[in-house]
Amino acid sequence: MKNYFTLTERFILEILWEQALTFEEISEQTSLKNEVLLNTLHLLMIKKAVFCNNWTYAIDKNFLNANTYKINSYKWNIGEIKELVNSAIEYSIESENGNFKLQKAELSLEEIDIIKGHFFSIDKIINQSNKNHLNKNRIIFYWGHGDYKKIIQQALN
């Protein structure tokens, strides 16, 4: 058994976290094709993360509580992050609305601090957002920065 969740598995778990839903409701919220959804739900049931009762799918809280540390650990998430970023880049290349930006820049320390301040603000807005909005828009933001030389060095390691 693979001890991590794939992108679609995570997506469904995040949706089911708040409430149990029927197949149709999950389908409506995820816009996944029926066969993809069916296969993913089946995988989640094999992993005992989700169970089905009266045509409703729900998270097995016992399983997830017992594995919360592992599920949220960096090691578990790094694969998902890489896959999401990869997919975001591909989406950006193939879609007209793509907006993935990566900029190599030469900036002063003051300018870097200003940008870091903006990143901090973004982080704050996202983390303080009211989780109980009625109209939720599921969206992924990606941001960050790094020393060019160190990133190149990392690639060579």
Added chain:
Amino acid sequence: MCWQKAIIDRYKEIYPKDSVRAIAQRVGIHYSRANRILSGAEMKVSEYEAFNNVIAKRSFSNDYSVKLFNQALSKLPPKKVQDFVHSLERSLINYQIVHKPIIENFEYIKGERG
């Protein structure tokens, strides 16, 4: 029979427009034999190899890919190999989630559980 289905599916992915006659010609087997195989008759080893050769010729630089994988496995640090394998594994699961309507096709997941 599972391998037979897999190889026929792979063939159809590479040559989706091939008629039974075209398959027979390309693989080098008789038309009626190709017809029977496609209807579910069991392949002989020689026929399996013939299908496999046709697929290998057309697959994306098959030999080169295998050579590259072997080089990567023997030369790259274990961490890099592990990352690569992990990424490949995730891609494969995604592929199967999308392309395999029958859940029992998650061979390697079942294999690990077995």
